[in-house]
Amino acid sequence: MNFADRLMEKVDEKRSHVCVGLDPRLDQIPTEITDKAVAEYGTTLEAVYHSILEFNQGIIDAVADYAPIVKPQMAFYEQYGHWGVKAFEKTVAYAKESGLLIINDAKRNDIGSTAQAYADGHLGSPKFWDEQKLESNSDSLTVTPYLGSDGINPFVETCSDYDKGIFVLVKTSNPSSHELQDLESEGVKIYEKIAQLVSKWGEEVIGKRGYSAVGAVVGATYPEEAAKLREIMKNSYFLVPGYGAQGGTAADVIPAFNGDGYGAIINSSRGIIFAYQQDRYSDDYQEAAREAIIEMREAINQALAKAGKISW
Numbered sequence: 001m002n003f004a005d006r007l008m009e010k011v012d013e014k015r016s017h018v019c020v021g022l023d024p025r026l027d028q029i030p031t032e033i034t035d036k037a038v039a040e041y042g043t044t045l046e047a048v049y050h051s052i053l054e055f056n057q058g059i060i061d062a063v064a065d066y067a068p069i070v071k072p073q074m075a076f077y078e079q080y081g082h083w084g085v086k087a088f089e090k091t092v093a094y095a096k097e098s099g100l101l102i103i104n105d106a107k108r109n110d111i112g113s114t115a116q117a118y119a120d121g122h123l124g125s126p127k128f129w130d131e132q133k134l135e136s137n138s139d140s141l142t143v144t145p146y147l148g149s150d151g152i153n154p155f156v157e158t159c160s161d162y163d164k165g166i167f168v169l170v171k172t173s174n175p176s177s178h179e180l181q182d183l184e185s186e187g188v189k190i191y192e193k194i195a196q197l198v199s200k201w202g203e204e205v206i207g208k209r210g211y212s213a214v215g216a217v218v219g220a221t222y223p224e225e226a227a228k229l230r231e232i233m234k235n236s237y238f239l240v241p242g243y244g245a246q247g248g249t250a251a252d253v254i255p256a257f258n259g260d261g262y263g264a265i266i267n268s269s270r271g272i273i274f275a276y277q278q279d280r281y282s283d284d285y286q287e288a289a290r291e292a293i294i295e296m297r298e299a300i301n302q303a304l305a306k307a308g309k310i311s312w
């Protein structure tokens, strides 16, 4: 089944447009977890691995009933070398077993032939001499459009072959995103030009419900731009980071949705996984994550209903 159809099925099942970002900052993981790992493995990378995995599994258990999808940010894993990559792989496998879809936020791309290797490794199946198959558990990947079509085509083909998805960086949530993305050429902003390309790249991988396996990253911190982009990329699912910790609100993310009440998946990482550090939530990290995701889910669903964009 096409990635967008799979995502929408999960969105309907959980009645939720929330994506939980799994960005495990070691110094914010509860000390009961890290102390236990250090007692057993010392101050080693193996202790880092066990800390991250136990924390992530606890978060996944807490949010699985309320989230269709999770987004581990590769940087927080890769920084610890092979122990970090192992923590990433085990986290992804656990999320999958828990019935969640996965966005691998690794922001990859390169020239076409190298992009193919990224696509094989992160979404498809890399070829090697063993009969055994190595298939990625990630359902989707974030990619940069900077190299143009020959960098994107291998990903789109892999999405088609393996029913996977990509989210192309279009208008990112960070304060300096305007430095390049808002530049104008022939009266069109760069992010608008990328959006036109995203729409074109996705034409051949549109699912039964009208959405493409080629999606776009559009920050919650830029609602006016999101409204313009929604018009350009009518068939693309938006991954919307920037909710909560970066200042984005439920009202800010509504322009990212289509009139049908679908088309956007809203990410919060720190706001959910480290909610236990905020006074208004429980001191227990799992209970706090559950409280935060329920609150976010309700805020978005209510804002959608208020805007007449009714998903259910």
Ligand SMILES: O=c1ccn([C@@H]2O[C@H](COP(=O)(O)O)[C@@H](O)[C@H]2O)c(=O)[nH]1
Binding pocket: 021, 023, 073, 105, 171, 172, 173, 174, 217, 218, 219, 241, 242, 243, 244, 245, 246, 267, 268, 269, 270, 271
């Ligand atoms: O434009 C972008 C693209 C990606 N991100 C990533 O999303 C999360 C946001 O984390 P919060 O804690 O909810 O702020 C993080 O992994 C970023 O690398 C983004 O923020 N903006």
